Amino acid sequence: MADIKDKTLKLIDSLKATCQKYGMGNDGNEYKIITQVFLYKFLNDKFGYELKNAKSEIAKKFTPDEKWETTYGNLSDNERKLIQRVISPDVPLLEPYHLISTLWNQQNRGDFDTIFDSTMTDIAEKNAGIFSTQTTANTKILIFEPLTPFVTDTAERAPFARALVDKLVNFSFEEAFSQSYDFFSSIFEYLIKDYNTAGGGKYAEYYTPHAIATIMARLLVGDNAGLHNMECYDPSAGTGTLLMALAHQIGEDRCTMFSQDISQRSNKMLKLNLLLNGLVSSLDHAIQGDTLVSPYHKSNDKQQLRQFDFVVSNPPFKMDFSDTREKIAAMPARFWAGVPTVPTKKKESMAIYTCFIQHVINSLKKTGKGAIVVPIGFTTAKSGIESKILKRLVDERWVYGCISMPSKVFANTDANVSVLFLDKSATSNKVVLIDASKMGEEFKETNGLKKVRLNDNEVEKIVGTFLHKETVESFSVVVSYDEIKEKGYGLLAGQYFDIKIKYVDITKEEFNRRMTKYVQTLTKLFSESHRLESEIMKGLKALKFK
Numbered sequence: 372m373a374d375i376k377d378k379t380l381k382l383i384d385s386l387k388a389t390c391q392k393y394g395m396g397n398d399g400n401e402y403k404i405i406t407q408v409f410l411y412k413f414l415n416d417k418f419g420y421e422l423k424n425a426k427s428e429i430a431k432k433f434t435p436d437e438k439w440e441t442t443y444g445n446l447s448d449n450e451r452k453l454i455q456r457v458i459s460p461d462v463p464l465l466e467p468y469h470l471i472s473t474l475w476n477q478q479n480r481g482d483f484d485t486i487f488d489s490t491m492t493d494i495a496e497k498n499a500g501i502f503s504t505q506t507t508a509n510t511k512i513l514i515f516e517p518l519t520p521f522v523t524d525t526a527e528r529a530p531f532a533r534a535l536v537d538k539l540v541n542f543s544f545e546e547a548f549s550q551s552y553d554f555f556s557s558i559f560e561y562l563i564k565d566y567n568t569a570g571g572g573k574y575a576e577y578y579t580p581h582a583i584a585t586i587m588a589r590l591l592v593g594d595n596a597g598l599h600n601m602e603c604y605d606p607s608a609g610t611g612t613l614l615m616a617l618a619h620q621i622g623e624d625r626c627t628m629f630s631q632d633i634s635q636r637s638n639k640m641l642k643l644n645l646l647l648n649g650l651v652s653s654l655d656h657a658i659q660g661d662t663l664v665s666p667y668h669k670s671n672d673k674q675q676l677r678q679f680d681f682v683v684s685n686p687p688f689k690m691d692f693s694d695t696r697e698k699i700a701a702m703p704a705r706f707w708a709g710v711p712t713v714p715t716k717k718k719e720s721m722a723i724y725t726c727f728i729q730h731v732i733n734s735l736k737k738t739g740k741g742a743i744v745v746p747i748g749f750t751t752a753k754s755g756i757e758s759k760i761l762k763r764l765v766d767e768r769w770v771y772g773c774i775s776m777p778s779k780v781f782a783n784t785d786a787n788v789s790v791l792f793l794d795k796s797a798t799s800n801k802v803v804l805i806d807a808s809k810m811g812e813e814f815k816e817t818n819g820l821k822k823v824r825l826n827d828n829e830v831e832k833i834v835g836t837f838l839h840k841e842t843v844e845s846f847s848v849v850v851s852y853d854e855i856k857e858k859g860y861g862l863l864a865g866q867y868f869d870i871k872i873k874y875v876d877i878t879k880e881e882f883n884r885r886m887t888k889y890v891q892t893l894t895k896l897f898s899e900s901h902r903l904e905s906e907i908m909k910g911l912k913a914l915k916f917k
Contacts, residue, residue, distance in 0.1 A: 375546040376554065383409065383562055385538045393522055393531045400521040402566040402636060406643050407515055408535050409562060411471075411491065413647065416544035418465045419443075421458040429454045440472040461651045463498035463514070475540050484528035487536070488517035501651065504642055507631075507660030507667045512638060552619040555647045556581055556612075563610055563640055579609070579685045579744070580780060582825040583790070584616035587742040589834050590772065590792055591681055592620040601626040604679040606662040606686075606730055608632045611641040613683040615648050621681075628653035629679065631662045663726050664695050668734075676705070682734050682741040686727035688786065691718040699726060705733060708759035724749075725756045728791075732769070735795040747775060747787040750862040761860050764793070768852055771799040772837060773862040777811035779823040791862070802855060803837050804864035805847045844868075 386408055390401045422443060423433040429450050433442050443451070444467040455464050467473060469490055477486055495502070495513035502514045518535075519528040547554065560581060592598070598621050605614050608630035618626055628650055630641060638659040645653050658667040668677040692699070693713040700710040706729050711721045724745060731743050750773060752758045764770040772792035781788065787808065810833075811823035825833075836847045848867040858866050877885075 375544075375550070376558070378542060379544075379547065379558055380561055382412075382538065382542050383558075386535065387565075389531070389534045389538060392534070393527055394524075395521060397565070398521070402563070403516070403639060404518050404521065404535075405562065405566075406639055407491070407518060408539070410643050410646060411494075411515065412539045412542070413544050414462055415465065415469075415471050415539075417462045417548065418458075420545055420548050421462055422454060425454055425458050427454050427457050438472070440467070440470050443467055443470075444473075460501070461646075461649050463494060463502045465494065466497075469494050471536065471539050474536050478533050478536065481529065484519040484532045487532035488519055491515035492517060502646075502654060504638055504654055504657040504659065507658060507665045512642075512659060514642065552615070552623075552648060556615060556619075559610075559615075559644055559647060562643075566636065566640070579612045580824060581612065581616070582830050583744075583776065583780065584612045586774070586825075586830060586833055587613060587683055587790060588616035588620040590837050591617065591683070591740050591742055593838065598622070599625050601680045602629060603627070603681040603683070604629040604668065604677075604734055605683050606631055606666070606734065607684050607727060608641055608657070609634070609637045609685065611644040611657075613685060615644055615650075617681055617683055618648065618650060623649050627656065629656040629668050629677070631658040631660060631667055633659070633661045635659060661695065662730065663692070663699050663723075666730070676730075676733050678736040678739060679734055680736060680739050682731050682739065683743070684727055684731050684741075685744040686724045688722065688724045688746045689720050690723050692721060692723055693718050696721075705729065708763070709756045711756060722756070725760060728760055732764075732793065732795075735793065738796045740795070741793040743791050743793070744788050745791055747789050747863070750775070750789050750791075751859075751866070753859065758860070761862070764791070765852055765855050765860050765862075768797040768799065769793050769795055770802060770862065772803040772805075773864070774805040774833060774837070775808045775864060777808055777823045777825070779813075779821065780811060780825070789862070801840060801849045801851060802862070803840055803847065803849055804862060804867060805833060805836060806845070806864040806868075807833055 383405070386405050387396070387401070390396055390398070390404055395401050395404065419439045423430060423439055429446065432446070433439050446454070451466075458464075474487060474490060477483060480486060492513075492515060495515040499511055499513055504512045506512065519532050522528045522531050601621050603614060603617050603621070603626055605611070605628075608614060609632055611628075611630065614628045614630060618628060628645065630653075632638060632641070638657065641657055642654065645651070645657065656668070660667060666676055669675065670677055696710060696713055699706060706726055708725065708729055710726060711723070714720055728743055728745065731741050735741050749757050749761070752761050770791055771794045774790045774792075776788050776790065778787045807825075807829070810829045811825050813821055813823055815821055835841075836843055840849045842848055845868055846864075848864055850867055854867070855861065
């Protein structure tokens with residue numbers, strides 16, 4: 372596994388180096404090129420893998436002594452159609468002229484950039500029925516798009532396409548297809564690490580670290596292996612990390628993912644993430660659009676929000692949504708606790724996350740469970756929309772846990788955050804509160820910024836303590852809903868920790884010695900303060916006479 376992982380990381384580095392060579396390093400379109408070319412190679416190799424392992428007599432023609440691309444190209448039209456019908460639906464159908472090997476053999480053509488782009492768009496169009504996402508207006512977003520037009524110099528477009536193909540032709544993903552979710556999640560993290568900042572979309576790219584996503588998924592699902600046909604939803608999906616962790620915990624073949632996010636960038640990365648994790652059937656439910664203004668996923672009668680078994684979200688905490696604020700406020704049934712007003716000066720300080728919390732609650736089935744990341748200040752709110760939401764979560768007994776996470780654990784913020792765990796069935800009698808704020812190990816990112824990550828042992832401690840509802844000194848506490856109400860509806864673990872005073876027995880002589888020392892210190896300090904006061908007064912008098 373280490374070998375294929377190292378090779379995959381080197382492939383990603385080489386693709387980024389090619390973009391840099393042709394003037395697109397850190398360019399706004401670089402992420403499109405990197406993610407699309409990576410996915411093209413992945414699907415090309417996956418298609419070959421499925422051909423060779425297809426349950427068909429034709430598959431016997433694929434022998435080790437001949438490259439699969441050559442064998443596939445030599446099949447008759449009828450044989451190709453027959454074997455295409457029995458291969459896995461998790462890969463798009465490719466024709467011989469779609470393959471990387473075919474592109475490689477045409478590199479000497481002067482119009483190679485046109486050939487390269489036409490290959491991509493042809494694959495996308497021929498597989499648009501399954502391998503595409505859509506917007507809230509039902510516009511199809513195809514899996515691939517032309518890439519070479521991103522190179523400004525037209526004379527450099529063909530060389531750029533050749534350079535990309537050159538990086539792909541001597542690498543194979545085949546060894547990776549037997550790997551687990553953990554392999555692909557780490558590869559995906561590495562692939563998008565330079566693109567998950569908040570600058571690329573209105574409220575996108577709030578990338579959730581793998582450890583946090585794992586904790587959320589494990590605490591929502593537990594070890595329940597009997598789940599089937601689960602529907603999972605993320606209304607601020609970003610690149611899909613939370614949904615992928617949830618799918619892995621439930622079982623990728625036992626759930627369907629639904630998502631929405633306003634960012635085009637996120638939609639492309641989410642699409643890649645779904646395909647890497649074998650969730651092709653969820654592509655059609657990956658929607659690009661404004662969740663708060665135009666929620667896409669509705670009930671069958673289109674009158675109500677669709678409700679799900681599991682809902683996860685890591686929404687933006689603050690941002691300017693003054694241009695759509697009135698549209699959102701015109702939906703009081705959805706936003707029952709209210710919508711933040713527009714500040715006169717710092718419009719970007721509007722607490723948009725409060726709208727997402729309400730949306731998450733509304734999107735849960737009566738037996739549904741959810742987890743949402745919130746700023747830590749929400750857990751002790753005493754007024755406003757935050758307080759209304761907090762009170763309802765406690766009064767309805769929907770909240771069953773809250774974990775305070777370390778600061779600097781998220782890529783795009785140093786803010787302290789907590790994760791709320793919700794259960795609409797209200798069957799819990801107690802609430803588990805954990806303070807993990809002191810956990811984590813500090814590291815430096817490639818950009819030099821210091822961040823914090825949880826190690827495997829810390830993740831296990833958090834998960835084990837929560838699931839077993841353990842009370843651990845200065846770390847966790849299990850409280851009743853009445854106790855939470857007595858504390859003003861606070862969900863911060865530290866509010867409930869016992870304050871311990873350390874008593875030390877000392878002799879009478881030691882007590883007198885210490886008291887004498889304290890008196891001497893105080894006398895000295897008072898004397899010094901009087902001297903300074905006297906000097907200040909003298910100085911002021913001197914200034915007055917001048």
